[in-house]
Structures are given as C-alpha cells and as structure tokens.
Amino acid sequence: MTDDPPFNPALLPAGFVDRLPPEAEAEAAGVETLMRVFAAHGYDRVTPPLLEFEETLLSGAGSAVAEQTFRLMDPDTRRMMALRPDMTPQIARIAATRLPDVPRPLRLAYAGPCILMASNRGEGDRQISQAGIELIGPDRPEADAEIVAIAAECLATLQVRGVSFDLTMPSLTTALLDTGGFDGQVRGTLMRALDRKDAAAVARHGGELAPVLIRLLHAAGPAHGALAELAAVDLPPAVRALSERLAATVAAIEARVPGIRLTVDPVEFRGWQYHTGVCVSVYAAGQREELGRGGRYLSNDDEPACGLTLRPDIILRAAPALPSRVRVFLPWGTPAETGAALRAGGYATVGALAPDGDARAEAVMLSCPLMVVDGQAVPVDGA
Amino acid sequence: MTDDPPFNPALLPAGFVDRLPPEAEAEAAGVETLMRVFAAHGYDRVTPPLLEFEETLLSGAGSAVAEQTFRLMDPDTRRMMALRPDMTPQIARIAATRLPDVPRPLRLAYAGPCILMASNRGEGDRQISQAGIELIGPDRPEADAEIVAIAAECLATLQVRGVSFDLTMPSLTTALLDTGGFDGQVRGTLMRALDRKDAAAVARHGGELAPVLIRLLHAAGPAHGALAELAAVDLPPAVRALSERLAATVAAIEARVPGIRLTVDPVEFRGWQYHTGVCVSVYAAGQREELGRGGRYLSNDDEPACGLTLRPDIILRAAPALPSRVRVFLPWGTPAETGAALRAGGYATVGALAPDGDARAEAVMLSCPLMVVDGQAVPVDGA
Incomplete structure (x- = not known):
C-alpha cells in the first residue's frame, strides 16, 4: 500500500479547466454572438437540464455517446441519471415530447456545457461547450443548406478566418459495401482500410468494388472535383441516389453562400453514429480540431431533422480577441x-x-x- | 418484486426542467444583463468547471454544502469528483490558487448552472442557475455596500419591482449566546426557538439573556428601527462590535443607493454556514423565494471576502417579459x-x-x- 500524495488544492481533474480573465469573457461573448445569429434566423432557444434519466438521454440518437457518459444515481428514485455528453439528443427529445404540436419546420437553438467521461485519446477536454441549432421536420437539401449557411454566418461574425466545411455522406460507404455483398470480418477489414485511407489495403480487400473505392478515396477534396469524380464512376442506383443528394446539398449551400469553401470526402464515415444523410465538419485555417459538426439524422419518432453544433471553446482559439472594456x-x-x-x-x-x-x-x-x-x-x- | 413501470420518454428527474421558448431566451438574456452590469463595475468573469475533485470543491467554504452534492468517480484516477452545488467556493479557490498575485481588491464575476442532490423539502429545483460577484481582499463596510449596490442596480436594470435587501449578522446571535454561557443542549434548544421566532420558548430557555433576545426578535424589520433597537439594548462589547459593523454597513449601503429598501433581522442565523459577517438576502414583492443571497466570509487562506449570488431562474419569475424579435x-x-x-x-x-x-x-x-x-x-x- 502507498500513501495518498499530499493533496494539491489547485489541482483539477484532467480535462477540466478554469477559464480566467479575459478568456472567460471572450467565450461568453462568443456564445452570445452565436445565439444572436441563431435567433435572428428564427431559431428559438431551449435549455434542457444537465442531467436526465439515462433511459431518455441515452436512447435513440443518444445511444451513440453512451460510452462517453457519466452516470449517477438519483437518491430519490434510485434510478440512474446521466450527465449529458451532447445536447442534440435532448433537443430531439424536446421536439418530440414537449413541442410535438408546434408546426414544422421547427427551428430550435441551444447552448451549454456538456461532460464527457473520458477525453479522446486520454487527453483533451472533458467539459466542452456547445452552441447549436436543429431544424426538425423537412428532409430537403435546402434544410441542410440552411444550417451550414447559418454556421458560416456565425463564424464570419466572429471573424474566424479560413473557414471550410467538410461534407460527407457516411451512408454512401455503407450502401456501397452493401451492394458489394461485404459483411462480417471482410467488411470490417475493408472499413478500417477506408478509415485509414489505405489504398493498398482497399485494393487487397475490395474485390470488384476496389477500383471504385480507390477512385472515391482519392476524390476527397474541393467539392466540385469530388462530385465530378462521384458522377463519373458507375454506382448502383441506391448509392447513386445518395451521391445525388450530396450533390444537391452542395448546390443548395453554394446558392445560399456564394464563395463558401466546401470540401467533400465521399467515403468518410467515421465518427458519425446517428446520422443518416449529409454530414458536415467545420474547420478553420491553422486549427486542428473541428469548430463544429452536424448533419442529417432521424429525430425521435423517426422525424427527419438536421442540425449543427458549434464548439465555442474551440472557436475561441481561432477567433481574434475582442476589445474589452477600458x-x-x-x-x-x-x-x-x-x-x-x-x-x-x-x-x-x-x-x-x-x-x-x-x-x-x-x-x-x-x-x-x-x-x-x-x-x-x-x-x-x-x- | 414489482415490474418497472413502462418508461415515459418525456419524464425528467424531479427538480430538473426543460426551459422552452420564450423562457429559455428570457433567462439567457437576464444572465447577459447581470453579467454586463458586473463587468461595467470592473468585475472580471471567471468560469470554473462543473466538476472538481471533491477535496477541492467541498473543502473550506464548500464544506457547508457537502451534503447537497452529487459525487462521481473519475475513471482515470479513481478519485471522487463532485458536481458543484454552488460556485462561490470555486471562486474562492480560483482567487487563492490561480490569481494569488493579482492585486486586491480582486473583483470576480461568474455565471452558470449548479446541481443540488436533493431539492429543499423534497420539492423545488435541483438544477439552479447562479450569477454573482465576489469582492476579495477588503474587509470594510464599503465593500459589503458595493456588492449590495451592484445587485440593486442589476435588479433595477431588469425592472424587478419591490426589491428589498434583508441584512443579517449570524455571528451576532452566536456571540450573544457565547457571552451568556449557553452550550450543549440548552444552546441547541434556544437556537431552535430563535429560528422559529418563538418568543415564549426564548423566554423559557433564554435565562438572563431572554429580555434582550426577545427585544431583538421583535426588532426585525425596516433597517432604521431594528438598528435603533439594537443600539438601545445593553450588549456585551464583543456583540456591540458586531452590531456596530452591521450599522456601518447599512449606512454605507444607503450612502451608495439612496432610497434602497433595507430590512434587518438581528437574530436571524439560519442557512448561513460559511459566512462570518453581514449577510444579505434579496427579495422581490410577491416572490416567496430569494432572488439572491450573499455576505461576508473568509476565503481560502483566510482572506477577507464578500460576495452576492443572484438566481437568474428566480429573478425571471419576478421580472417583466422582454420584447422578443418580431x-x-x-x-x-x-x-x-x-x-x-x-x-x-x-x-x-x-x-x-x-x-x-x-x-x-x-x-x-x-x-x-x-x-x-x-x-x-x-x-x-x-x-
């Protein structure tokens, strides 16, 4: 047995930080700006609680993040509660159970802290900050385009430079592997190879699909080139429909935000667990971490929805400091x-x-x- | 054994709520207004995390709320963490460990949600909203007056009507009972009688102090009458010093905020666990719950401090609705x-x-x- 080390009163658990002046003010001002842009586009704020019963928080869309979630027991009911790791499943619950009779499209906005049980790769933040929008009801490229356009306006308002939106269609890879008849271990091997962008392994395990998969692997990049490549390859009808939806979404985004920087990665699928359509990751020049992410999913009761969650804590690192009061x-x-x-x-x-x-x-x-x-x-x- | 009832996906744990439109927006706007007033008076924002190791969160000023606190284990270190039930102890920690070299007076502001394990009397909110200020360093009536004046300005800005500040000096009762030699069971009985404002029981158990205690019990009310009563009774020197500090604080507050509604309750002490000097509760007409509370305490390393924490969630019930965007x-x-x-x-x-x-x-x-x-x-x- 070893003695506990002497306790350091300044020590916080890994992944938790104090924000000090002036960063704390900058982050709060950033969240206010985001929420103002959301409100100006008719997105009404909702504020779900930090804790819910685990059955509600981790069902449906929430099940994807169950492993990342702290649980604790409600001493009153002896039922398990969970600390939210993500707000999107809460918004889906509110839309279905609290606002079922509000006409669609239903536009909701939210902001608040979330808690992850373990940081990614054992480092990084375990308390993260989210601010986002969900657009519930319509299943159209124009809805996907609206959330991207509003996120772009948010980042422009905060003067973040070099913003780009990376679009993916995780279901496209899945559908392609389905048509190729891949399952079991071979499918797993092939998906890991695609995930690593390992063309040699894709060639080895891809069978008849290998040439298509390798073309798509190399197609990742600026939207127009990637879409041209997708259009040029011979795709089964079910996959073609997905690629056309992706192309229509790109067109709808560009119609709303001329000059926006869009990239497309046709065979990216990792990290999108509850999404069913076009997904988007937001980046800024010189910033390794995503500034936000979102996409299309089925909300509670299989209602079509799309949303985008920005990360004010990360945006803060990419945005210029605002002047503070003298x-x-x-x-x-x-x-x-x-x-x-x-x-x-x-x-x-x-x-x-x-x-x-x-x-x-x-x-x-x-x-x-x-x-x-x-x-x-x-x-x-x-x- | 009984079967579990069918699970209702709309159910939240008791004491946790969804804020819907327009309340969610109103509460957020209220917090923004409070933080703007605090910042305008030179209070710099800090944002501590929702979780800390329980040793830091529940030591010192935090020990008073240990029973109200959810704990969970950090899977990385196997050490216990706690979900904050109150932000003031976190600000005290930040002042002592992160900002020890910043010159005093140190003015800090903060806002965020807190979690209580059990609601008061089994009902009420378990997730509460706080927004407050702490003024660390000076031990003067003018410092106490500053926090009251700023809180008054906040509530005036939010157009809350009928605001009053109830001042107490919990150490006065304690010191009075000390000089009377009360201890053990008799002291407990007497304190419960004072707490219930039960003059008959105070008369029965108060011994030689009973006449003074009963006069003070009846003195509670508008500040000037209560202070006149305090001044008129014969108090031991240690108690007299406390009553003079209370009177000086009232004078300093009135000098800063002419016309402010102040009440004084000289023998109130309940619910003030880590406070050492003048304490304040904030009320609004027609609102049973406190809009905020605070007072003087010793921060970490026994540094003098005072602060006041407002409750935006409760203020919202007393403030008029703001016009929303058309x-x-x-x-x-x-x-x-x-x-x-x-x-x-x-x-x-x-x-x-x-x-x-x-x-x-x-x-x-x-x-x-x-x-x-x-x-x-x-x-x-x-x-």
Whole structure:
C-alpha cells in the first residue's frame, strides 16, 4: 500500500479547466454572438437540464455517446441519471415530447456545457461547450443548406478566418459495401482500410468494388472535383441516389453562400453514429480540431431533422480577441452620476472602497489606464 | 418484486426542467444583463468547471454544502469528483490558487448552472442557475455596500419591482449566546426557538439573556428601527462590535443607493454556514423565494471576502417579459440582402425551404406576423 500524495488544492481533474480573465469573457461573448445569429434566423432557444434519466438521454440518437457518459444515481428514485455528453439528443427529445404540436419546420437553438467521461485519446477536454441549432421536420437539401449557411454566418461574425466545411455522406460507404455483398470480418477489414485511407489495403480487400473505392478515396477534396469524380464512376442506383443528394446539398449551400469553401470526402464515415444523410465538419485555417459538426439524422419518432453544433471553446482559439472594456478608476468621493455615465459609455469603473490611499497608485495597481479627476476620465499617467 | 413501470420518454428527474421558448431566451438574456452590469463595475468573469475533485470543491467554504452534492468517480484516477452545488467556493479557490498575485481588491464575476442532490423539502429545483460577484481582499463596510449596490442596480436594470435587501449578522446571535454561557443542549434548544421566532420558548430557555433576545426578535424589520433597537439594548462589547459593523454597513449601503429598501433581522442565523459577517438576502414583492443571497466570509487562506449570488431562474419569475424579435417570413426567392437587412434591423427571419407552397399560409403557421412582399416586410393579414 502507498500513501495518498499530499493533496494539491489547485489541482483539477484532467480535462477540466478554469477559464480566467479575459478568456472567460471572450467565450461568453462568443456564445452570445452565436445565439444572436441563431435567433435572428428564427431559431428559438431551449435549455434542457444537465442531467436526465439515462433511459431518455441515452436512447435513440443518444445511444451513440453512451460510452462517453457519466452516470449517477438519483437518491430519490434510485434510478440512474446521466450527465449529458451532447445536447442534440435532448433537443430531439424536446421536439418530440414537449413541442410535438408546434408546426414544422421547427427551428430550435441551444447552448451549454456538456461532460464527457473520458477525453479522446486520454487527453483533451472533458467539459466542452456547445452552441447549436436543429431544424426538425423537412428532409430537403435546402434544410441542410440552411444550417451550414447559418454556421458560416456565425463564424464570419466572429471573424474566424479560413473557414471550410467538410461534407460527407457516411451512408454512401455503407450502401456501397452493401451492394458489394461485404459483411462480417471482410467488411470490417475493408472499413478500417477506408478509415485509414489505405489504398493498398482497399485494393487487397475490395474485390470488384476496389477500383471504385480507390477512385472515391482519392476524390476527397474541393467539392466540385469530388462530385465530378462521384458522377463519373458507375454506382448502383441506391448509392447513386445518395451521391445525388450530396450533390444537391452542395448546390443548395453554394446558392445560399456564394464563395463558401466546401470540401467533400465521399467515403468518410467515421465518427458519425446517428446520422443518416449529409454530414458536415467545420474547420478553420491553422486549427486542428473541428469548430463544429452536424448533419442529417432521424429525430425521435423517426422525424427527419438536421442540425449543427458549434464548439465555442474551440472557436475561441481561432477567433481574434475582442476589445474589452477600458477600466477607469473612481477615486473615493467620485459622484455616482460620473460613474454611471462612464459605464453607460462602455467603460468599466473600478471604485475606491476607502477614503485613504493614493488614488493614482491604486489606479495603476488595479490595471486602470484611466481615472476620474475633476469629473473627467483622464489617463493615469498624465493625472 | 414489482415490474418497472413502462418508461415515459418525456419524464425528467424531479427538480430538473426543460426551459422552452420564450423562457429559455428570457433567462439567457437576464444572465447577459447581470453579467454586463458586473463587468461595467470592473468585475472580471471567471468560469470554473462543473466538476472538481471533491477535496477541492467541498473543502473550506464548500464544506457547508457537502451534503447537497452529487459525487462521481473519475475513471482515470479513481478519485471522487463532485458536481458543484454552488460556485462561490470555486471562486474562492480560483482567487487563492490561480490569481494569488493579482492585486486586491480582486473583483470576480461568474455565471452558470449548479446541481443540488436533493431539492429543499423534497420539492423545488435541483438544477439552479447562479450569477454573482465576489469582492476579495477588503474587509470594510464599503465593500459589503458595493456588492449590495451592484445587485440593486442589476435588479433595477431588469425592472424587478419591490426589491428589498434583508441584512443579517449570524455571528451576532452566536456571540450573544457565547457571552451568556449557553452550550450543549440548552444552546441547541434556544437556537431552535430563535429560528422559529418563538418568543415564549426564548423566554423559557433564554435565562438572563431572554429580555434582550426577545427585544431583538421583535426588532426585525425596516433597517432604521431594528438598528435603533439594537443600539438601545445593553450588549456585551464583543456583540456591540458586531452590531456596530452591521450599522456601518447599512449606512454605507444607503450612502451608495439612496432610497434602497433595507430590512434587518438581528437574530436571524439560519442557512448561513460559511459566512462570518453581514449577510444579505434579496427579495422581490410577491416572490416567496430569494432572488439572491450573499455576505461576508473568509476565503481560502483566510482572506477577507464578500460576495452576492443572484438566481437568474428566480429573478425571471419576478421580472417583466422582454420584447422578443418580431418574426418575418421570407418567401422562397427572397434576396439574401433583404433577409440580412431585416435581421440587422432586429427582426428574426424565417426562410422558406422550398419553392412550392402558399407563402402566406406558411407565414401564419410559423407564427410570423410579417412577411416579405416586393422586398418589404408587410403584415401577413394585409399581404
């Protein structure tokens, strides 16, 4: 037996962090901006709880993330509850059980923290921040296009540079393997090869489909080239229908957002567990992690839906810092109206709490570049 | 053995709710307003995580709420973590361990959800919303006054009517009982009698202190009357010092906020577990629950601090509804610039997703009082 190490009061569990000034403010302001854009497009905010019974949280769309989920027992009912790892299944539940009679298309927005039991690859965040939209009811390329267009507007508003949207159609790969008659171990081997983008292994295990799969593997890239390649290969009808839906979605997005950077990866499927149609990942130049992701799925009661969840915590790393309020020191005795006028003008006022003390020194100590002298905010240096 | 009842997918655990439109938006807007007022007074936002190791979350100021706290095991380290029931102890930890070198007074603001294991009396919310400020460093009536003044400004900004601040000094009762030599069972009996405001029981068990205790019991009410009563009774020096601090705090608050409604309850002590000085509860007319609470305490490393935590979820019930964006339906083919101009003008636009359909009927169905006709937003009725 070993003794416990001495306890460090500053230590947080891996994957959990304190956001300090100015990052905490920047993240909150970022979420406000996203929610404002969502609201301006008619997406009404809903706020589900952090915890639900595990049966509701992890059924349907939620079952995909069950392994990532912390559970705890409700002492009142002795039933297991779960801490949400993702808000989308909650929104699907609300749409089906709380808002079934609201006419469709139903547009909902949401923001809040989520908790993952284990970080990816044992590192990274376990508390993540989500802000997203779900568009419930229509099953059309124009609906998929609306969520991408709104996400693009969000990121433009936050001045994120080099944004691109990567579109995939996970069901296309599945349908292709179905038509090729792949199942069992061979199918698993082939899917791992596709996942690794390992053309040699795809050639080895792909049988008659190998030439098509390798062409599609190499087709990944800017949307038009990838779609041209998809159009040129000979696809079975069920797969062709999916590729045409993907092409129609690209066209609908480009019609709404001229100049948007779209890439397509026709045989990507990994990480899309409850999605049934076009999926999208959002990237920014120089940022390894996704800024958001979403796509088409079947909501509760098999209602068609699509949505996109942005990650304000990651967007923050890609967005330029916003100017914060300039701090003005109010020496003891400054009239209340003077402080109020400065606050109304966008300043942050920092009031003296005692009559004694050197006001100028206190202003400097409290990081105030300005202080009030004779009713006016003046630079501390020149005061 | 009984079978489990059939599972209802709409059921949430007791004390957890979905906030739907328009309440979810109203609560978020309320939090934004509170945080804007805090920031304008130089309070910098920090965002601690929802979970911490239980040793950090439930030590010091946090130990008072340990019984209210959900715990779960970190699968990586096998150490127990806790879901925060209150953010103030987290802010105290951040001040001591992350910001020890930032000059004092240190002004911090925060907002977020908290989770209680059991609701009070088996009913009420188990997920609550907090938004607050902590002022760390100074131990002066003017510091206590600042947090009350800022809370008053917050509630005035949200147009909450009939706001009053109830001031207590829990250590005053304790000190009075100490000087009376009460301990053990008699002290417990007397404290319960005071808690119930049961003058007869106080008379029975209060011994020589009974006349003073009963006068103070009856003194509770508007600040000036209560303070006059406190000043008139004969108090031991240690208790007198506390009552003078209370009086000085009332004077400092009134100097900052002329006309503020203050009440004082000199022998109230219940529910203040980690506080060491003047405490405050915030009420609104017609609202049974507190809108917020706070007071003076010793932060980590015994650093003087005071703070006040508002409850946006409860404030929402007392504040008038804010006007929401007016919805404008955009028929298929509406130019993008038209929609953008309307959004910039404060409208919410709801776009058609398909060329077919009766635009006017769709506008009505989607709760849009306006729709775009010939590039202009016009009433749907008159379209």
